[in-house]
Amino acid sequence: MTLEITPIDATLGATVSGVRLDALDDETFAAVEAAWHAYAVLVFPGQHLCEEAQVAFSERFGPLERRVFKIHSRDNPATIDLSNIKKDGTLWPASSETGLLLSGNNYWHTDSSFKRVPAKGSALTARIVPDTGGDTAFADMRAAYDALEPAMQDWLSNKIAVHSYAFSQGRVGGMTGVSEDEWEALPPVEHPVIRIHPATGRRNLYIGRHASHIVGEDERESRRLLERLCEDACRPPRVFTHRWSAGDLVLWDNRCVLHRGLGYPANQPRRMIRTTIAGDSEDIKA
Numbered sequence: 001m002t003l004e005i006t007p008i009d010a011t012l013g014a015t016v017s018g019v020r021l022d023a024l025d026d027e028t029f030a031a032v033e034a035a036w037h038a039y040a041v042l043v044f045p046g047q048h049l050c051e052e053a054q055v056a057f058s059e060r061f062g063p064l065e066r067r068v069f070k071i072h073s074r075d076n077p078a079t080i081d082l083s084n085i086k087k088d089g090t091l092w093p094a095s096s097e098t099g100l101l102l103s104g105n106n107y108w109h110t111d112s113s114f115k116r117v118p119a120k121g122s123a124l125t126a127r128i129v130p131d132t133g134g135d136t137a138f139a140d141m142r143a144a145y146d147a148l149e150p151a152m153q154d155w156l157s158n159k160i161a162v163h164s165y166a167f168s169q170g171r172v173g174g175m176t177g178v179s180e181d182e183w184e185a186l187p188p189v190e191h192p193v194i195r196i197h198p199a200t201g202r203r204n205l206y207i208g209r210h211a212s213h214i215v216g217e218d219e220r221e222s223r224r225l226l227e228r229l230c231e232d233a234c235r236p237p238r239v240f241t242h243r244w245s246a247g248d249l250v251l252w253d254n255r256c257v258l259h260r261g262l263g264y265p266a267n268q269p270r271r272m273i274r275t276t277i278a279g280d281s282e283d284i285k286a
Helices: 026-039 051-059 097-104 141-147 150-156 165-170 180-184 219-233
Strands: 004-007 014-017 041-044 079-083 121-128 136-140 160-163 189-192 194-196 203-205 211-214 239-242 249-253 257-261 271-277
Touching (some): 004 026, 014 026, 026 041, 026 249, 051 079, 051 121, 051 271, 079 121, 141 219, 211 219, 249 257
Parallel strands (some): 014 041
Antiparallel strands (some): 004 014, 079 271, 136 239, 194 203
């Protein structure tokens, strides 16, 4: 294998070629992991991995999260099917439980920030892509922190935000198919607004749609501040958008990257498979 890493024209992201993710030796994996830490998002075109191979590749970065809700149920609890396609081949309407779940992904977020120990990373593969739309955008929260005025960096340095899935999903219509026990297992959690990446030592903003408000500040005003920070952060040159082709895999670092799915016609199918790399205690240090 001849690993080729081509940086994307943004402050994050690189395309990786000359490698098969289902046949990585240890030396090549070490190079992939180093590139991931440097670029935060890696695009691997045309891999066409089966679910077992995607799981095996993802597990090289650490243990995987298991699904949160029963509505995500699949044979493999380490994978999530982000699809608008029913088992009979017809499409879920936007007003359905699945439609509401997918619509939440259209807003800037980092996976599992609503958990006490949030995710380290995510890998997403494209199985079926629409003719138009359905891209995924990524935003660099390291460069976003660097772009803040020093006074704002100082003010945010010891601030804690409350993250809640009930809050974020409630803003797009909720999820009626989730049981009371499932909601009780996901109470609001607190995370520093500024985090330090354990592998690189870089500071970054840790915000997104699951962040409800800042502890100790006026709830409404701090919510507006978090929204402004997100809006300002997710602008060029800190953003790039990936146009999917079937078979692509994208790996991103949830500790320092926000992402969102872009819309596509409701009458077109889209199927993506996600694996989520679980975080650990080192990942949640401020």
